[in-house]
Amino acid sequence: KMQLTGGREAEATFPEALKGPILRKVQFQTISRLDNLVDMIYDEFKHDYYPGEDVTVTMDGGERVHGLVRDKTTFGPRMLSDGSYTQPVTRYLVNVKDxxxxxMVTDEHICRERGIFTKSMLRSFIKKTVIREAWNGAPRLVKHDYAGQYHIDTRVPPHLRYDTKVQERRQLQAQKRAPSHEVNGHGSALHSGPVRLPELKPAPKSHKGKQ
Structure with a gap:
């Protein structure tokens, strides 16, 4: 019960404006350790702000005011005359409170209040909203309720599905088991029809006997 309450609390206190973007980023991630995933997401989002977030803005004169992010626009890298590229720049349109x-500010002049977005909050939020199956390499999946609420695609890409992984593993094992000279010598026989297949069956056994 306490864990459930903790989960609800984590969800309630987590900045609403960040929920959708973060869940979209977490969806289908295959980083197995939660701590590593939290570090990655936190680093990516700590200086990135989203419409609807309460922020503190440092004005030109150094005055700090509270505001609400209304819009953000990211400008990609531009090529300079010497062939190098500028860093991408994001500009935020902020409504100053009261x-x-x-x-209009860049991320150097904007920040969140302390404690609004922390690693421990992020960890609790991900644990509450995301599941991961127990097999090795399983992707993280946003729970259906949250995926629906935040319009997140739930169609798992084919290369991340369990059956695909099993198939890949089987193929890999088959390749390891098949002696290279047999594959080269009888490659055409494998595809020439079922009549020739029985002749190939004893080959792996005799190969094992040699080892």
Whole structure:
């Protein structure tokens, strides 16, 4: 019961504006250790802000004001005359609280309040909203309720499905078991029809006997 309450609390206190973008990022991730996933997501989002977030803006004169992110626009890298590229730049349109003022800022002039977005909160939120099956290499999947709520695609890519992984493993094992000279010598026989197949069956046994 306590765990359930903790999960609900993690979800309730987590910034609403970040939930959708973070769940989209977590969907189908194959990083097995939760701590590593949390580190990756946290580093990516700690200086990235989303419409609807409460933020603190440092104005030109150094004054710090509270605001609400209304919009964000990311400009990709531009090529300079020397052939190098500029870093991508994101600009945020922020409504300054308790005023009619709007300001356009980059991420150097904007931050969240302390404690709004922490690794422990992120960890709790992911544990509450995401599941992962027990097989090796299984992707993380956003629970259906949350996927529906935040419009997240739940169709698992073919290369991340369990049956695909099993098939790949079987093929790999078959390749390891098949002696290379047999594959080369009888490659055509394998495809020439079922009549020739029985002749190939004893080959692996005799190969094993030699080892």
């Amino acid at each position: 005023s009619e003022e709007e300001t």
